[in-house]
Amino acid sequence: MTLSGSGGGPPERSVLPRAALLLVGLLVALALLVARQSDDSGPPSGSSATAGSAPSGGSCAASAALAPPCGAWWGAYVPPGPNGLAASVTAFEQRIGRRLDLVYTYHDMGTGTDGQLMDADEQSLGRTRLLMLSWESEVWGGSGSGGSTADRPLGWQRIASGAYDATVIDPQAARIKAYGKPVLLAFDQEMDDRTPADGSPADYVAAYRHLHDRFQQLGVTNVRWVWTVTGYLPRAAQMAASYPGDAYVDWIGYDQYNYYLCKSVPTWQSFADTQLPSYIWLRQHISATKPLLIAEYGTAADPSQPQRQQQWYEQVPQVVRQQLPGVRAVVQWDSSVPGPDCDLSVDSPAASAGYAAAGRDPYFHQPLP
Template sequence: MTGRHGHGRLSASRLRRPRTYLTLALFSVVALLTGLVAWFGTPSSGDGEDPPAPSANDLPADAATGEVTGGACAPSATLVPPCGAWWGAYVPYAENGSLKDAVYAFEKKIGRKLDLLYTYHDMSNNKLDGQLLTPDEQILGRDRMLMLAWESTVWREPRHANYTEDQLGWAKVASGAYDREIIDPQARRIKAYGKRVFFSFDQEVDARVGDAGTPGEYVAAYRHIHDRFEELGVDNVVWVWTVSGFLQSGELFRQLYPGDDYVDWIGMDQYNYFTCHDTTDWKDFDRSQRPTYDWLRTHISAEKPVMLAEFATVPDPADADRQREWYEEIPEVVRTMKGARALVHWNRAVPGEGCDLTVNDGPGLEGYRTAGQDDYFKQPVPGR
């Protein structure tokens, strides 16, 4: 999320029926409706009552609840699903300011609950954009995994509306200048949450070099945040290091890598832009993802799992079916990318003509919905 984006109705019967049958019928209807609501994402405590909504002022409640996932397909300590891949998305807030409403509406469209919800924050420390684990995130995280992307910037507009921001600078982050004011309070919020979360510091980092500092300063800042979290006892973070994936920056990727001891997952953000940004080359899903995936596995780590941390395609104005087919081929292709264990769709249009990357309707939605029903993306989501 950097400048790169600038870069059935029931009929009543007149016949009287025995009370028992009426009660059973009503019970069945209620059960059906309850099941549908749960399927599309409304959290439930399991005892018929929803937990109270989190307070914006308090530390998050411990969300590490439920049974520990077991069996051959249970995810690892760093949330790697051995039998398939997570199905996730970034979903922008609804017009009413609710992330919950936006996510529930999106899940209703795609016919399934997301495994992983990707959200973005700045370092303003304010409750709108700079607070990790907002009340909505805590509610959504009850039965989904969260991926928190933390940017070393202060956004000039709420929720980064037009992608304008002010950099804090990696050197100052590394120096500890922001520890007490910014880093420590947010670290304590994650610790209190308890449940494991994916965490990315300055995703698409290669696009920030220069404005935020040098590669060496980034590595120092990343390691400082990692070590500071450890000092504060934050042990429920799965660390994701994310680059844009443009291979012209391959040497830069090497310089920006914090090291195997500091990274659990490697993230990459690649798209089929086609008409967006004055490009003309249509890349199918395989050709849009595999070159960067292969490069990272060869030159950075062959062992770390890979997250397609942002991916999407714009439609082809001349061929409406092309977008649907792009998404439909994902399950077959990703099975041949054995290290790719999480796919996160970017469901937001970005600035520029022809840059609609959403799957909110039409052939794009059809293809994305079909892909998400594949068994490869139906892995047991941990509750802690």
């Protein structure tokens, strides 16, 4: 999904229709099913370790890229409420009965509070959790006495040129450097939904590489770089053309949902149905070895069968463990998107019960760095 709006977290978000995804995804999954059997992101060849168990050395400590070798991080985007992000995350954790491993937040590239990376709430949460920041190359609009102001894209070409180094990039790089602990940083997640408004895929690659190289020049060594696409397979060519290269990417993310009635998808899709096609494509066409993360996921409700949400989430541990071995983090989108029947949160009793059950699985309880 793509951000737009303002106000301390991602405001309203536009969503791609996914009705065509089921057919395309099933064809891809059938064609490439054998490929995932050879996924290289698990234990090395010849190791006796299996997914969810300690590697041959006996350690489940996270890798240098922050990937847990014995399971996956349990994460969420939680909208900040009137008492701030930290209070909202704490309330969410109390409701699901566990602490999150990873908290996902969003920032624009403005010079106001929305553009301040590592704010006080994030630093507080980061004491006992990993943080993943999505940095959006626009200045979010706001609502003042004159009404709403449109979001303003900065443009990938100008970012790549260094035009925003002094005013935007360098100050925020300094804040992350001062924080000290490792941070996951995604630049313009779902860039395949931003062309041509923000530029071409080549422009995106240039901007991404410029940010990466600028951080290196400034001595920021605690960032792990995340490249996140929609995973929407009709945009495969755009996604492939937007990859900055293995030397610039530590994690690969994708965002897939079971929208069902929210986006008039005629068939209910299981968690595996939503995730496997994109996963297989990324492994085949982008990287066979980089750790993957499901950067956003969730399901709408089926009003005629309320328990479907619970069952959907209860499937997550087994599917990730057995069918998505390269996925090392899963991040729930605990919010809604524009449209009727578009609540993708786990607020309902059925969704909350299923999500809490999935979060108790040992595969999602790994030692934090």
